[in-house]
Amino acid sequence: MRQSKFFMPTLKETPADAVAKSHQLMLRGGYIRQVTAGVYSYLPLAYRVLNKAEKIMEEEMAKINVPECLMPALLPASLWEESGRMKKYGPEMFRLNDRHDRPSLLGPTHEETFTELIAKNLKSYKQMPISLYQIQTKYRDENRPRFGLLRGREFIMLDAYSFAATRQQLDEQFDDEKQAFENIFKRCGVTVRPVIADSGTMGGKDSTEFQAPAEIGEDTIAVNETGTYAANLEMAQSLDDFKQEPEDPQPLEKVATPNCDSIEKLAKFLNVSATRIVKSILYIADGQKVLVLIRGDKQINEAKLAHVIDADDIHEAQTSDLEALTGSAKGGVGPVKADFADRIIADETVKNLYNVVVGASETDYQFKNANLDRDFKVDEFADIRVANEGELDPVDHLPLKFTTSIEVGHIFKLGTYYTKTMGADFLDQNGKAQPVIMGSYGIGVTRMLSAIVEQNLTDHGIAWPKEIAPFDIQLVQMKMNDDQQTAVAEKLESSLSAKYDVLYDDRKERPGVKFNDADLVGAPIRITIGRKVGDGIVEVKRPSDEKAQEVALNDLDAWIAKELG
């Protein structure tokens, strides 16, 4: 490809709206342009990278015998009424009506579409296990698209769905997909860590996210130093190493604690450590009043809590409503005689505490010397606390480190939610109807591009991993009016193009301009045809190299072959 004919509008200055490095570089390098919030045009450079990533995905899916198909993005709302998600999905879904006023939508994901296909066309256990996948554009009307391709309203996703007759088949499909995903990420040059994740409100087991650690990720993952434990912060567990020395129960005592609406103020006012206080917070969970208790030095993890309560929507009760709901304003809510609560859930840290401080269910009053069971009851204990950096992991008891990261993939065993609600049954060996067991596997393809760039930055551009670089080799000719240079460059272009993707910078530009654009293209090899070409010498440089090195034209093929494998 001649660069004079190639379209890559590079920018000298960084557009003000771009914050993430990957976003800046993809704009500056002429990879993408924004059309509207969260919606981008993929210009030739980005499209080449996308195609290469998709080709790798196709190869890896073929290896595990999963065929590709393509579902529509435009879907009838009726399909989603069937699964119950038309209501559940909320404002994130792009909804529209067609000319006959039939409710329609743009697919944010495709469980329903695939499940219906299977429901209508798969009847026997003999046809299973089977999987399908597609690489397709998804639509989600995100509240807040950001960081370029990282979170878009229109984005490209690989989504695979497995259909099994037995749990064991599902397990095998899951393991195959997991291996395929790991191969894909490796070949695409993105470093990922499989982490334990939350599978969301749809249920499902063995939920695993593939997280790419990066500077600007939207997620936080907790990892121990050996990598034997890694979890999304939403789910991360940690050991509680605090142990209170046993004490004899003392009589319950009510004390006034004016203006103590936080644990810090209360601890200071009463001159006790936060570990001697039990914090009580009222949550509204799908309309239920749930009083949640946790030791004063810990924070409540709402994702864990939602799981334990099995609620779709949970939020703290408004401070302004507290008095009406519990009889006391902030700084007094407590578990003693808490008749207002439909349920009382406590974190495990509330166990084995003696003579603690709790709210007295009266504004600005606390009880001292409260004891579990004697003074207050708990319906259920669970791990509902936020893990903190430095705490020990539950597996090898090593300190946890936190890293921001980008969720580039998510796989989990979906089970029978969709197949049951949408009637995807098959006949087993006994002629009995059973719901098909599903697995769900996704890669954010365009998001992965952001992750790759974030992980492969150089001082001036991008160092694309070899398999997905938009070009393998960039030829840079210094003087376009030098016939000798032109002859060598054109010869190299034609010989190398037989085996590699070559971009030949044949523009009448100054060297500085060419070098800077080459840094943005980020090809694994840059070949400079310059003043020493008369001696049969060119220069080669990898994006990560500080300086170029000279190579004789005779040795060039070997050097390239060694480099590109």
Place this chain on the structure above:
RNA sequence: CGGGAAUUAGCUCAGCUUGGUAGAGCGCUUCGUUCGGGACGAAGAGGUCACAGGUUCAAAUCCUGCAUUCCCGACCA
């Protein structure tokens, strides 16, 4: 969805407080000199100052509304 900010040339921004015919740098076009990390000089092209009302003799500038975009948070099968 809550909070904050921005919107003036293709890009980065100034001008607004104190109303008076629209500015800079970069980019683009032409010519010349340059030519190994975004050159220099000269001459040009390019703007409904997001949009809609209002105040005023006069609005980029003041007032009201609205739209879009970005940031922080919440949300995110």
